[in-house]
Each structure stands twice: as C-alpha cells, then as structure tokens.
Amino acid sequence: MQVRILQSSTGGSLLIQGLLKSSAYSDLMDNVADLVKELRQRNAMKVMIQLPEGLKVRTAEMAERLGKEGIVAVFSGDASYGACDLKGEEAKEAGCDLLVHVGHNKFYRSFDTVVPVLYFPWIFDVSMENVDFSPIKEKRIGIVTNIQHLHLMEEVKKKIEKTGVSVLIGGQVLGCWTANAVKIENSVDCFLFIGSGVFHSLALKTEKPVYVMDMERNRVEKADLALMEKRRYAQIFSARDARTFCVLVSTKKGQDNLIGNAERIRQDIEKRGKSAFVMIMDEITDNKLRGIRADAFINTACPRLLDDTWHKPFVNATDVEKIFE
DSSP, rough: OOOEEESSSSSTTTHHHHHHGGGGGGGGGHHHHHHHHHHHTTTSSSEEOOOGGGGGHHHHHHHHHHTTTOOEEEOOSSSOOOTOOOHHHHHTTTTTEEEEEOOOOOSSSSOOSOOOOOEEOEEEOOTTTTOOOOOOOOOEEEEEEEEGGGGGGHHHHHHHHHTTTTEEEEEEOOBBBHHHHHHHGGGGGGEEEEESSTTGGGGGSHHHOOOEEEETTTTTEEOOOOHHHHHHHHHHHHTTTSSSEEEEEEEEETTTTTHHOOOOOOOHHHHHHHHHEEEESSSSSHHHHSSOSEEEEOOOSGGGGGSSOOSSEEEGGGGGHHHHH
C-alpha cells in the first residue's frame, strides 16, 4: 500500500527514521522527481528545504539530484518542529524563490510568509497486516491521527470493525490542536491514535482511555495521560513560591503573534506583587534558560514544551491563574 508520509510534529519523524533502516527507503529518492515537477510548475530555481530529522542524512543526494535538474537547493540544518516553524526569513536571506517544507501540512491557522511555501509529502509502503488490536477492550473506538497517516484511516476502521466493535473517524490532530478528537468524544468510549510515539496522543485532554497504534513497532498500547497531568500540576505548584517570572515568547512563524498575550501576563503578575519580564527567542530550551535569573518561566509558545525537562518551574500560559489560586 502506498502512503503519503508527512510529519506533523517532532515525534512524527520516528516513522521516517525507522524506515531509513529498511528497504523501503530505497524508494524515497524517487520522490525527488515529483518535487522537481512541483518546482517547475512554480518556476523555482533556488529553494530552501526543511527536512525532518530522519531525512537529513540524504541531503547530499537530494542536492545532487536537484542540481542535475538545474535547481539550487539550500538546506536548513535546524530542527523542524512543525508547520508553525517555517524558515522563511532564512530562505529570503539566501535568495531562494521558495521554501520547501517536507513532512508537514499547512498549519491550522493562516499566517503570512516572506517567501512562498510548498508543503511536500514523501510516498513509500507501510504494512499493517500484523497489528493486534486486542489490548483495546472498549466497544466504541474513535480514531485520530497525524497527517502522515491520514490516508490509513479507512483501512484501519475496516480492520478494527472486523473484531466486532464500532469505529468513528475523528481525523487529524496536532500536538497543539485536537478539535477533531473533541467533536467525537461524546460518541466514543476510547480513542486510538494512529502514529509513532506518544507526542500526539498526550495532547488529547480527555477522561476517555487513549491507545496508540505504533506504526514502528506494529502494536497497540495504552497511553499514560495521567502521568503528564501530574507533571503539569507539579510545575504549577512549584511556581507558587516564585518571586520573579520570565514570560517566554517564540519567534516561530506560527507562534509569534503571542507577544501581546505575554505583555498581559507580565502586567497581571506584577499586579500580584511579583516581578516579571518578557523574553523573546526562536528555540526555547532548558539549556538556553539556565543563565536567566528567574524563579519560574511562563510559556506562551508551543504548549507541548511542557513535555520537556526543565530545571526551574515551567508553566504554560493557560495555567497562570492556577499559580495564584
């Protein structure tokens, strides 16, 4: 079966990385021919390419293939975190006609870019013949996925229904957007996320059980959502002793509209007798924050940063009020 493989998050690159080790990867470079056709249609002669981590090992081959077609490729060496993370400014500085964003579809909200963006998929074979769905005991299953497995939904539905349960398709979810799960929540007993890793499944804010159909390991497992909630509240409680707060804003294209929100949070914290300041950065990591003299950090950027490990309390903007309860 041919499947369009896109990466809708950092976690989604796991499937690509796994396939790099298999014979399926030998077909990946054939997709460059399709890319060339897309670029010809757009009259693009110099492009910047953002790749998921698993494909970066093939940048030399891709550059050579595109070069033979008269197309100059400049590759971004930075991590590609999602469709909110576009290297448009870098593409413009490099004199590129187009930014080719491999592994994501268009973000769920629109924003302007300084150069046109082409979201480009890769196609190869994926087998589901040996997947065992017996760990799921519920009788009404809602299935959701990221964009890279969206084409599998109908086939998964039919395969599960053969076991005598009902299946309702929700659709695509992101690590920061789960509206397609919310809309079917009252009609199902549990959710099944189709994909690799737990990044997207942990985004489902639901009291229903959540299972993960891991495409890398060909098995179904139950996700531990309670663990993430415990970590979230631990951060909130730790921040209650803070005197100085650093409010973080990302410059990533899909997140850079949040400076106004950050200013409101700063003002609100100061009204409570605490100190606060705003810090703007592209990539927010614990290592970059270690030299900042603040007792706690308030995150207005990607809410899934909370999943990382932080040396000081790290609270999402939506939970600020809980700090002062």
